[in-house]
Amino acid sequence: MHNDNDRTYHSLDQVILDPLFPGVDHRLRTGGHIDMDDIRSYEFLLQAEPFLQVFYEGYDCRLVNGQEGYFYLLSEGDLLGHRRLSGAEMLVGQVLALLRMDPAYLKKAGQIPVEQILSHLEMLLGRQRLAELLAPRTRGRDAEMDNKKIREAVDKAINGLARLGFITIERATESVIPGRSIARFTEPVRDAREMSLALEELIKLGEVELDDEEQQNEN
Amino acid sequence: MKHLSVADSIAKTWSLDFTLQLDREDAAFLAGIHTWLAINPDPTLDEEQLRNIYRIVGEVSHTDPASSAQRATSAIARLREQRLMVRTDTAGVIRGGEYSLSLMGNAIAEWFGEQEGLTRKSLEIIMTQIRAGLGQIHLAAEAGGDDDHWESQVSGPLKLTVAQLIEGIERRQQGMDVQQEQIRERIEATLEENWFEAVMSCENLLVTTSEALQELHKVLMHEIEGMSSLLSEIEDLCEKGSRAESVEAIDHVRRQIERIGAWGENRFATWSEYYQNVHEFIRSVISVDPDRAVRTRLRDAIKGYGRPVLWFLRVSDQGPYIHLRTDSDIRPAQTVERELKPAEEELEETGIISLPLDRIVEQIAEKLRSSGRVELLDILSGLLPDHTFHEIYILAGELAEWLIRQGVPLPLHDESWYRLGKGIEIQKLTVRQRKS
Numbered sequence: 105m106h107n108d109n110d111r112t113y114h115s116l117d118q119v120i121l122d123p124l125f126p127g128v129d130h131r132l133r134t135g136g137h138i139d140m141d142d143i144r145s146y147e148f149l150l151q152a153e154p155f156l157q158v159f160y161e162g163y164d165c166r167l168v169n170g171q172e173g174y175f176y177l178l179s180e181g182d183l184l185g186h187r188r189l190s191g192a193e194m195l196v197g198q199v200l201a202l203l204r205m206d207p208a209y210l211k212k213a214g215q216i217p218v219e220q221i222l223s224h225l226e227m228l229l230g231r232q233r234l235a236e237l238l239a240p241r242t243r244g245r246d247a248e249m250d251n252k253k254i255r256e257a258v259d260k261a262i263n264g265l266a267r268l269g270f271i272t273i274e275r276a277t278e279s280v281i282p283g284r285s286i287a288r289f290t291e292p293v294r295d296a297r298e299m300s301l302a303l304e305e306l307i308k309l310g311e312v313e314l315d316d317e318e319q320q321n322e323n
Numbered sequence: 324m325k326h327l328s329v330a331d332s333i334a335k336t337w338s339l340d341f342t343l344q345l346d347r348e349d350a351a352f353l354a355g356i357h358t359w360l361a362i363n364p365d366p367t368l369d370e371e372q373l374r375n376i377y378r379i380v381g382e383v384s385h386t387d388p389a390s391s392a393q394r395a396t397s398a399i400a401r402l403r404e405q406r407l408m409v410r411t412d413t414a415g416v417i418r419g420g421e422y423s424l425s426l427m428g429n430a431i432a433e434w435f436g437e438q439e440g441l442t443r444k445s446l447e448i449i450m451t452q453i454r455a456g457l458g459q460i461h462l463a464a465e466a467g468g469d470d471d472h473w474e475s476q477v478s479g480p481l482k483l484t485v486a487q488l489i490e491g492i493e494r495r496q497q498g499m500d501v502q503q504e505q506i507r508e509r510i511e512a513t514l515e516e517n518w519f520e521a522v523m524s525c526e527n528l529l530v531t532t533s534e535a536l537q538e539l540h541k542v543l544m545h546e547i548e549g550m551s552s553l554l555s556e557i558e559d560l561c562e563k564g565s566r567a568e569s570v571e572a573i574d575h576v577r578r579q580i581e582r583i584g585a586w587g588e589n590r591f592a593t594w595s596e597y598y599q600n601v602h603e604f605i606r607s608v609i610s611v612d613p614d615r616a617v618r619t620r621l622r623d624a625i626k627g628y629g630r631p632v633l634w635f636l637r638v639s640d641q642g643p644y645i646h647l648r649t650d651s652d653i654r655p656a657q658t659v660e661r662e663l664k665p666a667e668e669e670l671e672e673t674g675i676i677s678l679p680l681d682r683i684v685e686q687i688a689e690k691l692r693s694s695g696r697v698e699l700l701d702i703l704s705g706l707l708p709d710h711t712f713h714e715i716y717i718l719a720g721e722l723a724e725w726l727i728r729q730g731v732p733l734p735l736h737d738e739s740w741y742r743l744g745k746g747i748e749i750q751k752l753t754v755r756q757r758k759s
Contacts, residue, residue, distance in 0.1 A: 173607075178639060188635035188636065189636045191633060206515075210510070210604055229628070237628070292634065299620075310637060
């Protein structure tokens with residue numbers, strides 16, 4: 105057994121026998137992202153990474169250490185299963201990644217009000233496009249109903265992103281705090297390449313899935 | 324020095340029917356009067372001087388000079404009505420009056436003015452004065468004496484000298500809050516404007532402020548500790564002399580000291596958090612994107628999301644664990660024979676039936692503790708011989724709700740319905756003990 109100050113491992117057995125392993129393993133398998141804010145779990149993963157890479161390979165999985173300081177598990181086969189984020193989660197995640205780059209939120213300890221997410225979504229996509237993406241309809245448009253649906257989709261996306269460890273929800277202030285892993289949403293634009301080339305590479309790495317809009321609307 | 328209760332204070336202020344309305348011109352006028360009083364030897368000003376000050380307000384606000392006299396009259400009246408300015412002479416209506424600012428007017432104007440912050444030097448000076456004051460009070464309390472002695476040498480100096488000196492610290496603390504807020508705004512504005520080029524200057528500002536706060540925090544904590552023990556000694560002496568008024572005054576001072584201590588702790592912690600946030604921002608955002616290109620590209624990517632393709636991040640998603648069970652674990656349905664009651668001729672109003680849930684929960688809780696899990700079907704089967712079907716029907720619902728509150732329901736892998744006697748069928752519900 106290892107104490108917090110001296111957590112070094114010499115074998116996979118030692119890693120698995122650490123009391124932190126079951127919780128961390130479960131979070132990773134269910135899509136969780138673990139960053140430096142959860143210092144005990146993050147340190148555990150840093151120390152155990154070489155052994156866990158081998159361990160998860162057996163499940164056709166890859167333990168990824170993101171450059172901003174966070175871990176997550178990518179399932180590349182069918183043994184463990186994987187899913188993609190929803191359209192609303194993708195939009196909210198990208199907007200939060202953008203707002204995290206705004207120094208205006210430093211004063212509020214990184215807290216971003218949900219209202220700001222909504223207003224930025226509308227500002228960047230336009231009202232009509234936002235409604236098309238988050239409140240799809242087959243017939244006609246009802247502004248009030250669209251607003252309600254958009255708000256519900258954003259709330260649901262926020263809860264989903266929180267479950268995956270991308271953000272923390274501050275219920276009292278109706279705001280969220282993006283974690284380091286929110287940077288995953290910037291992957292396709294990290295360098296100056298064409299976005300389509302970056303996406304191609306990310307698909308090869310199993311980080312991203314594509315869908316054309318028509319198919320998405322059918323879903 | 325008795326304090327009103329919150330409710331009394333609200334009721335008292337409500338009954339005053341007082342409102343305060345200060346527009347931009349009146350606020351500027353108030354600040355002008357305050358400065359005039361500060362830089363002139365006269366403690367009051369007359370109407371002519373007030374009008375001269377208002378003329379400057381008019382120039383700054385670009386109002387029509389022709390209406391300046393009338394506007395000045397109205398502004399003077401408004402400040403007086405709102406008790407921000409008081410007439411200090413007793414002259415009647417024929418002679419022009421002499422005016423000064425009220426306590427409230429002064430406080431507001433001071434707030435508009437430059438906020439005096441708390442520095443290590445100012446804190447040490449005030450703390451030395453407080454310690455000296457408390458030392459004398461200690462000596463006076465030790466010496467003891469008649470009522471006059473306690474009033475003039477102990478409770479009086481505590482209320483007036485010490486309490487006011489501590490108020491001075493509190494006032495400077497508020498000033499420092501404003502200064503810190505301004506520093507935060509400056510850091511954010513500089514980062515937004517100059518991004519990577521602003522990193523060095525922001526880091527310097529952060530370090531300087533942190534060092535100043537750390538120094539203040541250290542001095543505050545050290546001094547507060549010393550003052551608290553001195554106050555306790557004075558309190559003991561007052562209690563021995565049965566001086567209730569002095570004890571009350573000590574309580575008031577102690578609360579003030581606790582407040583400035585809490586301020587120190589809180590601001591130090593808040594600034595440390597802010598310091599870390601800015602450093603994290605510099606490390607993970609600015610250093611990664613020194614020319615703000617990622618930010619621009621991400622904004623464009625969001626604008627065009629879904630055109631032509633929608634892209635989605637992928638996450639691992641393991642399904643729930645499946646608990647394999649052997650057939651023998653499935654308990655066969657039990658049939659209990661019971662004589663049918665003759666049907667009631669008419670429906671009776673029986674009221675709400677009280678069921679014996681309370682009597683059985685202790686037993687079930689014990690079983691949950693000892694075996695780690697319980698099964699609703701087992702419990703109800705056990706209860707079947709002693710209860711009617713109607714009771715079991717109601718109990719099943721109440722018990723299911725109670726079990727979910729007490730433990731963690733396990734995933735339902737067996738969706739079969741099990742007969743419970745003749746009239747009821749239920750699904751299994753297994754609950755395991757919560758981990759403490």
